[in-house]
Amino acid sequence: MRSSLCFHTGLETGAVMVPPVRYCIPGERLCNLEEGSPGSGTYTRHGYIFSSLAGCLTKRSENGALPVVSVMRETESQLLPDVGAIVTCKVSSINSRFAKVHILYVGSTPLKNSFRGTIRKEDVRATEKDKVEIYKSFRPGDIVLAKVISLGDAQSNYLLTTAENELGVVVAHSESGVQMVPISWCEMQCPKTHTKEFRKVARVQPEFLQT
Amino acid sequence: MPGDHRRIRGPEESQPPQLYATDEDEAPASRDPTRLRPVYARAGLLSQAKGSAYLEAGGTKVLCAVSGPRQAEGSERGIGPAGAGGEAPAALRGRLVCEFRRAPFSGRRRRAPPGGGEERELALALQEALEPAVRLGRYPRGQLEYGVEMYDLVVGCGLSLMPEPSPTWLLDPTRLEEERAAAGLTVALMPVLNQVAGLLGSGEGSQTESWAEAVRLGLEGCQRLYPVLQQCLVRAARRRGAAAPP
Numbered sequence: 001m002r003s004s005l006c007f008h009t010g011l012e013t014g015a016v017m018v019p020p021v022r023y024c025i026p027g028e029r030l031c032n033l034e035e036g037s038p039g040s041g042t043y044t045r046h047g048y049i050f051s052s053l054a055g056c057l058t059k060r061s062e063n064g065a066l067p068v069v070s071v072m073r074e075t076e077s078q079l080l081p082d083v084g085a086i087v088t089c090k091v092s093s094i095n096s097r098f099a100k101v102h103i104l105y106v107g108s109t110p111l112k113n114s115f116r117g118t119i120r121k122e123d124v125r126a127t128e129k130d131k132v133e134i135y136k137s138f139r140p141g142d143i144v145l146a147k148v149i150s151l152g153d154a155q156s157n158y159l160l161t162t163a164e165n166e167l168g169v170v171v172a173h174s175e176s177g178v179q180m181v182p183i184s185w186c187e188m189q190c191p192k193t194h195t196k197e198f199r200k201v202a203r204v205q206p207e208f209l210q211t
Numbered sequence: 212m213p214g215d216h217r218r219i220r221g222p223e224e225s226q227p228p229q230l231y232a233t234d235e236d237e238a239p240a241s242r243d244p245t246r247l248r249p250v251y252a253r254a255g256l257l258s259q260a261k262g263s264a265y266l267e268a269g270g271t272k273v274l275c276a277v278s279g280p281r282q283a284e285g286s287e288r289g290i291g292p293a294g295a296g297g298e299a300p301a302a303l304r305g306r307l308v309c310e311f312r313r314a315p316f317s318g319r320r321r322r323a324p325p326g327g328g329e330e331r332e333l334a335l336a337l338q339e340a341l342e343p344a345v346r347l348g349r350y351p352r353g354q355l356e357y358g359v360e361m362y363d364l365v366v367g368c369g370l371s372l373m374p375e376p377s378p379t380w381l382l383d384p385t386r387l388e389e390e391r392a393a394a395g396l397t398v399a400l401m402p403v404l405n406q407v408a409g410l411l412g413s414g415e416g417s418q419t420e421s422w423a424e425a426v427r428l429g430l431e432g433c434q435r436l437y438p439v440l441q442q443c444l445v446r447a448a449r450r451r452g453a454a455a456p457p
Binding site for chain 2: 023024025026027028029041043050052053054055056073074
C-alpha cells in the first residue's frame with residue numbers, strides 16, 4: 001500500500017478587495033486620513049497618507065471601518081508568515097534543544113526569500129513535552145509542516161510549533177537516501193532497507209490518501 | 212621579428228590616434244543658462260538586481276542597481292517593536308551603502324577602475340542625499356521582500372559657474388562646460404516634502420548671493436526633472452504589473 005502525501009491549506013481572506021485603482025510612486029499623496037486608514041507601503045504625515053513604494057494602489061474596504069489604503073509592489077498578496085499561519089519548512093540543523101528550519105512556503109504560496117524559523121523542544125509535541133528528543137523528531141533535510149506562534153525578535157527567527165496532529169514531518173529521507181513511508185505518529189519506515197526511524201510525523205488528512 | 216610568419220605585420224611607422232581624431236569644439240556654445248538636457252530614464256532594466264535604473268542626459272549615461280540585503284556585521288540585540296508599522300531604534304536600523312564607479316572609457320582620458328578619492332567622495336555624497344528619503348528604520352532585519360520603502364524621491368541637479376564673459380551659473384552642464392567652470396554645485400531635492408536632501412559644492416564662486424541664486428536655480432531644475440522620473444517609475448510599475456502572473 002502506498003500512500004501519497006500532499007499538503008494544502010486554504011487561503012483565508014477576511015476582507016473584500018476593490019480592484020486596483022492606479023500606480024503610484026514614493027512620496028505621492030494618496031488621500032486624507034479621514035478617507036482611509038494607512039496600510040502597508042504607506043506613511044502618514046500632516047493628516048495625509050503618502051505612498052512609500054512604487055506600485056499599485058489598493059483600497060481594501062473592511063465592512064464598516066474605513067478602507068485600508070495600501071501600496072503593493074507586485075500585484076500579489078502579502079507573503080509574510082503571520083502568527084497562526086501554517087508554513088512548510090525544511091530542517092537545516094538540529095540541536096538537543098531546538099531545530100532550525102528554513103521556511104519555504106506560507107500556505108500554498110512559495111516565498112521568494114526563505115525565512116529562518118526555530119522549533120523549540122517544548123513545541124514539538126502537545127503531550128509529554130519534557131520527554132521529547134529532537135533527534136527522534138526531526139533530522140536535517142526533513143520537510144515539516146508547522147504553525148507560526150511568534151514573529152520573533154530582531155534576529156528574524158520565527159518561532160514555530162508542531163504540537164498538533166496535523167503538524168510535523170511530511171517528507172523524510174532515510175539514512176540510505178530513500179524517501180520513507182510513515183507508519184505511525186512517531187515512526188517512519190524506509191521501503192528499501194525496512195529500517196524504522198523516529199520522527200514526529202504529521203497525520204495525513206484522509207482526503208490526501210491514495211490506496 | 213625576423214622569420215616570424217605566423218603574425219600579421221603592422222606598418223613600419225605608427226602615428227598617435229589623436230592625429231586622426233576630429234577636433235572637438237574648444238569653446239562650448241552659448242546657451243540658455245536654465246536649459247535642461249532632455250533625459251531618457253528607464254527603470255527595471257537589470258533582472259539580476261532587486262531594482263535598477265538607467266538614465267541618459269546628453270552624452271552622459273548612468274546605470275544604477277540596488278541589491279541587498281547583506282548580513283549586518285555583528286548581531287545587535289535591542290528592544291524594539293517588531294512587525295509592520297513599527298520603526299526600530301537607531302541601533303537596529305538598516306544601513307545604506309552606496310558605491311560610485313566610472314567606467315574606464317568614460318570621459319576624455321582613460322581612468323583606471325580604482326578612481327581614488329573622487330569616487331569615494333561622490334559615493335558618500337550620494338549616500339548622504341539618499342539617506343533622509345529611505346525608511347531604514349523599517350528594516351532592522353534587512354528583509355527586502357517588497358522593495359525599499361521611501362518617504363519621497365530624491366531628484367538631483369548639477370550646476371557650473373562660468374567665469375567669463377560674466378559669471379553665470381549654468382544648469383545641467385556638459386562635460387566641456389564643467390571643465391571650464393570656476394565652481395560647481397550639485398543639489399538634491401525631495402520634491403513632495405520640499406526638503407533639500409544633499410548639497411555639494413566646490414570651487415571659487417563670486418559672492419554668497421550668487422551661491423544662493425545657484426541653489427535656487429538648482430532646486431528649480433530638480434522640480435522640472437521630477438515629472439520625468441515620476442513617469443519613468445509609473446511605467447516601470449505598470450510593466451511589472453503586466454508581467455506578473457495574475
